[in-house]
Amino acid sequence: MIVASAIKVTQEGKEPFIVTGYRHCHCFETIHEMGIRRPFVDEQGFVTDEDNFLTREEAFKYAMIIKQIVYPIQFGTLYSEDLW
Numbered sequence: 001m002i003v004a005s006a007i008k009v010t011q012e013g014k015e016p017f018i019v020t021g022y023r024h025c026h027c028f029e030t031i032h033e034m035g036i037r038r039p040f041v042d043e044q045g046f047v048t049d050e051d052n053f054l055t056r057e058e059a060f061k062y063a064m065i066i067k068q069i070v071y072p073i074q075f076g077t078l079y080s081e082d083l084w
Helices: 024-033 056-065
Strands: 002-010 017-021 041-048 053-055
Touching (some): 002 053, 002 056, 017 024, 041 056
Antiparallel strands (some): 041 053
């Protein structure tokens, strides 16, 4: 089950890490509060209850398979508004 919005942050020369939140905007707020400034690469997605990061597209497929969503906002891409 998808349990949180997430952003995978990649900075040059550092290990990527994941920030979670209720919505993606909350993840960006946390990144800012951590003092992280651009340039960094961000990949928006979601985290499952098994701590797996899924891209928006992977999460859409997963949520449809497990019937976590029924009426998506945009077919093929998951948005937190689809879930909560």
